[in-house]
Amino acid sequence: MLPIRIISTGKALPAEKISSSELDLRLNKTSGFVKKKSGVDYRYFSSVNDFQSDLAAAALRDAINAAQIHSSSIDLLLSTSAVPDQALPSMACRIMQAAGLPAGISAFDINASCLGFMAGLQLAATLLNSGTYRRIAIVSAEIPSRGLDWSDPESSLIFGDGAAAAIVEIGSETVGCQAYRMETYPEGKTYCEILAGGTRCNPTSGMKDSDFLFHMDGKKVFKLASKLMEGFLDRLFEPLGYNYHEVDLVVPHQASYLSMQHMSRRLGLPQSAIIDIYHSHGNQVSASIPTALHEAMVTGRLTEGAKVLLVGTAAGLTLGGMVLTV
Amino acid sequence: MLPIRIISTGKALPAEKISSSELDLRLNKTSGFVKKKSGVDYRYFSSVNDFQSDLAAAALRDAINAAQIHSSSIDLLLSTSAVPDQALPSMACRIMQAAGLPAGISAFDINASCLGFMAGLQLAATLLNSGTYRRIAIVSAEIPSRGLDWSDPESSLIFGDGAAAAIVEIGSETVGCQAYRMETYPEGKTYCEILAGGTRCNPTSGMKDSDFLFHMDGKKVFKLASKLMEGFLDRLFEPLGYNYHEVDLVVPHQASYLSMQHMSRRLGLPQSAIIDIYHSHGNQVSASIPTALHEAMVTGRLTEGAKVLLVGTAAGLTLGGMVLTV
Known part of the structure; x- marks a missing residue:
């Protein structure tokens, strides 16, 4: 801890x-x-x-x-x-x-x-x-x-x-991070990209307007993330002596409608245990998890002693998870 | 430690x-x-x-x-x-x-x-x-x-x-980071800038080729850094019970000829105690400190027990220092 x-x-x-x-x-x-x-x-x-x-x-x-x-x-x-x-x-x-x-x-x-x-x-x-x-x-x-x-x-x-x-x-002793894990699988590094923004595409090296746009191969992301997620969660919870079905609250990255729909089924948890602000915010990239955490905070769901799972995927492709007791 | x-x-x-x-x-x-x-x-x-x-x-x-x-x-x-x-x-x-x-x-x-x-x-x-x-x-x-x-x-x-x-x-117990300090003074945030690279200047918000170029007001950087550096070093060394004159080796950011020339005088150390690769590499931005550290390593200057000061300034304006025993 x-x-x-x-x-x-x-x-x-x-x-x-x-x-x-x-x-x-x-x-x-x-x-x-x-x-x-x-x-x-x-x-x-x-x-x-x-x-x-x-x-x-x-x-x-x-x-x-x-x-x-x-x-x-x-x-x-x-x-x-x-x-x-x-x-x-x-x-x-x-x-x-x-x-x-x-x-x-x-x-x-x-x-x-x-x-x-x-x-x-x-x-x-x-x-x-x-x-x-x-x-x-x-x-x-x-x-x-x-x-x-x-x-x-x-x-x-x-x-x-x-x-x-x-x-x-x-x-x-009772309030903190019980477990944390981040795993990157670079076979997915081109699945979500913005090519401009650094030394790769600029006026010196050559660039076009489309280099500044976000591109995603959603099917490939979903397939790779789905393949990896279960094993990832097992590894995250392995030192804890309890399973991810037993957390009180999940604060996921609000990646897509599909990912939010699958979250409940994948984790074996009721929809009510999952903070879902996707319909009213969309995917806010790195701001999704803290915005969902804020939603949990202001709606009084971060109750003392609750076991809270933060979980999501990122461009890279990266999987990340954290178990907090609040 | x-x-x-x-x-x-x-x-x-x-x-x-x-x-x-x-x-x-x-x-x-x-x-x-x-x-x-x-x-x-x-x-x-x-x-x-x-x-x-x-x-x-x-x-x-x-x-x-x-x-x-x-x-x-x-x-x-x-x-x-x-x-x-x-x-x-x-x-x-x-x-x-x-x-x-x-x-x-x-x-x-x-x-x-x-x-x-x-x-x-x-x-x-x-x-x-x-x-x-x-x-x-x-x-x-x-x-x-x-x-x-x-x-x-x-x-x-x-x-x-x-x-x-x-x-x-x-x-x-004897090999590690004895002290570390980083201080940012945002009054200098416009002294070193590249405006493009993110959401500020792109095809949607509007941009021109010059937005992709590094701009620096060297005089202002030098003036602000000089004003702050002595107090910064005092605060860095304050918990250590010895002064920065007593380190064995300095691995500075290779910012400019002027900054490298002043380093010896400012720290009250002989030139021989300072890793200076500026003449043969120039300022390599964040790669300067590790390249200088590599130089110290391969030339056998990271001798057992040596007290090594890493120090420099960065866009921001940020001052940073670390005292290692190696």
Whole structure:
């Protein structure tokens, strides 16, 4: 057990709420097409002038307010977005001022695609327990709407923008991370990609507008993830002496309608044990897990002693899982 | 003391070695201009077809060979580049196969600009000591040559491409990280920037070719870093009971000729105590510190019991320092 306590969570959404029927009109589709294809009722989109780092800062301020702490008590900021707002400097540096964090604290980025927040939470637990820091803020913000290929329904209609944050401290003998596991299978590294954003596609090496768009081979992702997930969960729970059927709450990555539907069956758990915000947010990339965690927090479902499973897949292809007692 | 042991290091350079006099010709400058402006004798540039992840993998294979270990014994790969090769998936996922690492291990990215490797080393120490992993590979690869503004000598002539890696395990009571500190001052967040690479500048939000170029206000960086560095070092060494004048070796970020010249004076140490590879590599962004560490390793300067200071500044503006006993 690695003691860690989530003292608060926060979230932020951009102003524009877009229903699937509005998207039908925009994309010149027949009524009901987007809802049927995506399973999303509505999602939120940023305007082209919004900064991703401001969205992150709003979520972070929400978490700071909820915790009723002074922002100067935070000594590390981890930014865990999959895609940054710009290549340099790190997003964490760009979030600090807007979130009201004091100059001089430590701040850097973690990138584990859709599982960045979970990786950040595990790192925070080890850093708190090593005594390096005392109170850590973790924030994921994503604006996938800037890089969607609207000609490809499978990899565009499911996404929504947003940000969410958590503030964590050291836990106790009964409050913390019971188990954590992350496994990457690079045979899937081309299944979800954005080719631009770094040295591969730029004005010097050559680029085209489509290099900036997210591309996914959903069938291959689903097939590989399905093949690996059961064994992965067995390995995650192996040291615990109980099975994943016995957790109280599941906070999954809100990957797709199909993945959310399969979650209950795969884990052998009632739908009521699974935080499902997919229909009202879409897939928010790395912001999905903390936004779902925030939903669990504000609806009073993180009850004392509850065993909570965070689980999901990410581009890479990566599988990640964490068992927390809260 | 956080026990960590560097069991090996490795490095990789692209094929093309460019002297400053060759660069004078390419840029149509008078003979001696580039050397005088940059202080660099030569640096290495990748061809436009080289992948940054392959450069990282080459450095990693070099470290694996040096350690005489099997690659399957590595259970976490941390990629610590400042700029990735592409926005999605993480670089770590893209490096695994090329480096011969087995599928199923954990792999993700850390971004602390030029100080990513140092942040990764500290995280590795905490992860090893929490028992999460047993042998961790850390690698930084950079291709700044793809994003230089040749019309601005100050922010272009100093850079070189390259990669370096280290493999680490848990240390002992006498081998490890004695002190670590990272401080970010976001008043400097615009002093070193690449605006493109994420959601801020892309075909949807609007972009121009110059957004992909690195821009630096060197005077402002130097002024802010100089103002902060002495106090920073005092805070870093405060828990140690000895002063930074008493370290045996300094492995600094190879930021610029000026920063390297000032290092000796600032720390009150002889030039011989400072690893200076700037003249033969230039500033390699996050790959500078591990490349300098590799230089220290292969020249036999990491002698048993030596107190080694890793120190530098990064875009952000961030100051970082670590005191290791090796």
